[in-house]
Amino acid sequence: xxxxxxxxxxxxxxxxxxxxxxxxxxxxxxxxxxxxxxxxxxxxxxxxxxxxxxxxxxxxxxxxxxxxxxxxxxxxxxxxxxxxxxxxxxxxxxxxxxxxxxxxxxxxxxxxxxxxxxxxxxxxxxxxxxxxxxxx
Numbered sequence: 001x002x003x004x005x006x007x008x009x010x011x012x013x014x015x016x017x018x019x020x021x022x023x024x025x026x027x028x029x030x031x032x033x034x035x036x037x038x039x040x041x042x043x044x045x046x047x048x049x050x051x052x053x054x055x056x057x058x059x060x061x062x063x064x065x066x067x068x069x070x071x072x073x074x075x076x077x078x079x080x081x082x083x084x085x086x087x088x089x090x091x092x093x094x095x096x097x098x099x100x101x102x103x104x105x106x107x108x109x110x111x112x113x114x115x116x117x118x119x120x121x122x123x124x125x126x127x128x129x130x131x132x133x134x135x136x
Contacts, residue, residue, distance in 0.1 A: 026042055031065055060085075
């Protein structure tokens with residue numbers, strides 16, 4: 001399933017608009033390609049235009065992207081802080097979650113955050129990935 005043909009996940013008009021926005025699909029593709037800086041810019045643009053329940057979700061995803069960028073650059077303190085803040089924003093009422101598998105993302109980010117907090121290497125841990133939920 002692609003984001004260009006989204007399932008009706010939510011009655012929230014803002015979420016429906018975001019799911020249909022090609023900029024979201026582009027930002028997700030950049031995130032999944034580990035292009036952290038570029039995907040941050042894409043999510044940030046959408047975040048600035050969002051005022052409803054999707055705002056914390058977008059902010060959480062962009063904070064996770066920046067955390068990964070900090071990690072790549074050796075700033076482990078910045079990575080730990082932003083990973084924790086991003087994970088925190090993925091909690092709560094996120095309606096349809098833009099059609100993304102947030103449970104999987106929370107798990108991946110939680111494992112990476114725990115490793116950062118314990119000052120363990122992230123090698124061998126899954127990188128965060130924004131998967132579309134299966135609609136069975």
